[in-house]
Amino acid sequence: MEPKVIEKGQIILVGFSFFGDPFAESDGWTEENEVGRLWQRFLAYWAENRDRVKHLRDDDLAYEVHVGGYQETGSKGHVEVFVGMEVTELEDAPVQLLVKVLPATRYAVFTLRGEQITSDWPRMIYQEWLPVAGYKSTHDYLIELYDQRFKGLENLAESELDIYVPVQ
Amino acid sequence: MSQLAAICQAVDFVEAHLKDEIAVADMATAAAYSLYHFCRTFNSVVHHTPYDYLMRRRLSESARDLVETDRRIIDIAFDYRFNSPETYSRAFKRMFGLQPSQWKARGRVDERFLMSRLTLEHLEHINKGDFLRPVLEEKEAFQVTGIMTLVQNNPAIIPQLWEMLAQELKGTPGIKNYCGITWYPRDWEVRGVFYMAGVETEHLDILHSALVVKAMPSSRYVRFIHKGHRDDLGLTRDYVYQTWLPKSGERLARPLEIEWYGQALGDLDGEGSEWKVCIPIE
Numbered sequence: 001m002e003p004k005v006i007e008k009g010q011i012i013l014v015g016f017s018f019f020g021d022p023f024a025e026s027d028g029w030t031e032e033n034e035v036g037r038l039w040q041r042f043l044a045y046w047a048e049n050r051d052r053v054k055h056l057r058d059d060d061l062a063y064e065v066h067v068g069g070y071q072e073t074g075s076k077g078h079v080e081v082f083v084g085m086e087v088t089e090l091e092d093a094p095v096q097l098l099v100k101v102l103p104a105t106r107y108a109v110f111t112l113r114g115e116q117i118t119s120d121w122p123r124m125i126y127q128e129w130l131p132v133a134g135y136k137s138t139h140d141y142l143i144e145l146y147d148q149r150f151k152g153l154e155n156l157a158e159s160e161l162d163i164y165v166p167v168q
Numbered sequence: 169m170s171q172l173a174a175i176c177q178a179v180d181f182v183e184a185h186l187k188d189e190i191a192v193a194d195m196a197t198a199a200a201y202s203l204y205h206f207c208r209t210f211n212s213v214v215h216h217t218p219y220d221y222l223m224r225r226r227l228s229e230s231a232r233d234l235v236e237t238d239r240r241i242i243d244i245a246f247d248y249r250f251n252s253p254e255t256y257s258r259a260f261k262r263m264f265g266l267q268p269s270q271w272k273a274r275g276r277v278d279e280r281f282l283m284s285r286l287t288l289e290h291l292e293h294i295n296k297g298d299f300l301r302p303v304l305e306e307k308e309a310f311q312v313t314g315i316m317t318l319v320q321n322n323p324a325i326i327p328q329l330w331e332m333l334a335q336e337l338k339g340t341p342g343i344k345n346y347c348g349i350t351w352y353p354r355d356w357e358v359r360g361v362f363y364m365a366g367v368e369t370e371h372l373d374i375l376h377s378a379l380v381v382k383a384m385p386s387s388r389y390v391r392f393i394h395k396g397h398r399d400d401l402g403l404t405r406d407y408v409y410q411t412w413l414p415k416s417g418e419r420l421a422r423p424l425e426i427e428w429y430g431q432a433l434g435d436l437d438g439e440g441s442e443w444k445v446c447i448p449i450e
Contacts, residue, residue: 021219023211033208066204074193076219077207122202 001116001124003108005135005167011102013063014053014093015084016042019070021077035064035081042083045096050085052094057086062146065100069140102143107164108135114157125165135167142166172291174199175213178206179286182222186229187247192218213291215411224283224410227263230256231282234272241268263414276357280409293403299393299442300404302412304449309386312347313379314366320359326398329365336377343367345430349382352423387421389446394427396441401427404445421448 022034050056065082072078082100093099108130112121122142130137143164151159181198182190195218196206210218226248233244245256245268260268264281284290294300315333317325326348337343345368350361364382390412394404405425413420428444 021207021211021217023208024217024220033211068203073203075191077192077196077203077217079204120202120205122204123200126202 001110001112001121001129003110003129003133003165005106005108007104007106008164009104011063012087012090013065013082013084013100013102014087014090014097015063015082015100016045017080017082017098017100019078019080022079022081035083038081038083039064046085049094049096052092053085053087053097054091055087055089057088059085060147061086064144064146065102065141066144067141073140102141103139103166105138105166106168107143108133108167110163110165112161112163114159117156117159117161118153121163125163130165130167137165138168139166169200171209172213172288172295174201175210176286176288176291178210178218179214179221179291182225183285186226187249189249190222192222195222213295214286215294215407215415221283221286223259224263225285226250227260228282228284230260230268231264231271232277234268235275235277241272244268276355278357280352280405283410284406289400290403290406293396293400294407296395299395300407300412301392302408302416303391305389305391305446307387307389307446310368310384311370312349312364312366312382312384313369314364314382315379316362316364316382318360319363326363326365329363333365333367333379336379337367342369343431344369345428346432347429348427350425350427356423387448388450389426390416390418390449391444391446393442394445398441401445408445408447418449421450424448 016038018034018038020034025032025034050059063082063084063086065080065084067080067082070078070080082098084097084100087093090099108125110121110125110129112119126137145162145164147162149160153159178195178199181195185194192207193203195210196203199206199209201209207218210216210221214221216224230244230248233239233247234241237244239247241256242253245253248256250256250259257267260266260271264271266274315329315336317329319325330348347366347368349364349366351364352361353359366379366382369381390408392404392408392412394401396403424447426446428446430443
């Protein structure tokens with residue numbers, strides 16, 4: 001899993017967010033969890049309201065941002081999960097949408113394929129790849145960038161997913 | 169390492185540090201998982217969030233200390249890393265429905281409702297398949313005919329009871345459904361539980377036998393399938409009382425459990441045996 005390292009400017013996202021343990025309600029009998037519910041909620045809203053958002057960068061690029069570094073992250077495993085779309089500039093976003101601004105930074109970009117998507121890839125990236133490659137994680141977030149190559153969890157074998165990890 | 173073994177390492181880590189300042193991130197490190205993957209896996213394997221399990225284990229051991237030691241409530245609260253007696257009381261009441269002072273005054277530890285220290289056997293049991301999936305059902309009033317005894321530290325009496333029942337029923341037609349009923353009387357931790365080996369009956373002529381009849385009221389029940397040895401019933405019981413009950417928000421209606429064995433008793437101790445376990449809920 002060799003990443004490419006790229007520079008990216010500031011990213012402005014509009015979307016919905018969840019904070020907590022995303023798996024708290026999943027009881028082992030269903031795959032449903034808060035991340036899935038967040039996507040369902042956002043996509044339903046987006047289908048109705050996309051025309052109200054100006055300066056949309058790319059209709060086929062969907063962001064899932066995981067933000068840690070809160071006091072509850074280490075102690076309770078709570079994280080923020082933000083899902084949304086990128087805009088090139090912010091103008092009159094509907095009040096239902098939250099705005100997330102990610103800083104200009106350098107990213108290590110990993111492409112996950114098939115089963116890798118549901119594996120413990122954060123461990124591979126943070127515990128194994130980063131130290132070996134001599135990079136340091138610089139921010140408490142990472143991006144999962146979904147595009148046409150992601151065919152859904154039911155078609156995992158044919159799917160690809162890009163992970164952006166801010167590094168220095 | 170298997171997923172269950174990794175989660176088991178995190179569970180063992182919790183046991184070693186119940187009184188230390190540990191975080192979910194440390195549990196993930198003990199399992200050698202990333203925090204996010206750990207939370208996902210822990211939930212799917214244990215059916216509690218890691219934080220919920222940690223707090224329930226701390227509260228359960230503190231509940232034991234309240235009754236079994238002379239330590240003050242405030243000291244016990246700090247022992248288990250609660251920031252203040254108030255935080256401790258609130259969390260304690262949420263789990264046990266009583267204030268720590270009320271629990272201490274009551275002076276009993278009902279093991280059914282304490283979060284057990286999970287073992288690899290628990291995790292394997294929970295993850296055997298979907299047999300622990302609960303089903304809610306209504307059952308009309310019914311009668312059970314059988315033999316009842318007090319079970320203290322002599323669980324071997326239960327198979328003997330079933331043998332006696334079989335002898336008493338020999339040649340009796342119309343047997344529908346074998347069932348074993350466990351009653352938890354007040355102070356059962358000290359006094360023991362009552363166990364009845366019986367059959368569900370409508371009109372059974374028992375005038376000439378030693379059998380007794382017990383009337384059971386109509387009730388809602390939650391039903392689980394138990395799979396495995398009868399000795400492993402404790403694993404199903406732990407799951408029902410300690411995981412399903414608090415998560416479902418349901419309340420126990422009466423302190424009893426019913427094991428349903430169907431038309432024939434069969435081999436209760438076989439690895440492949442399975443039967444229904446029901447508890448009445450409000």
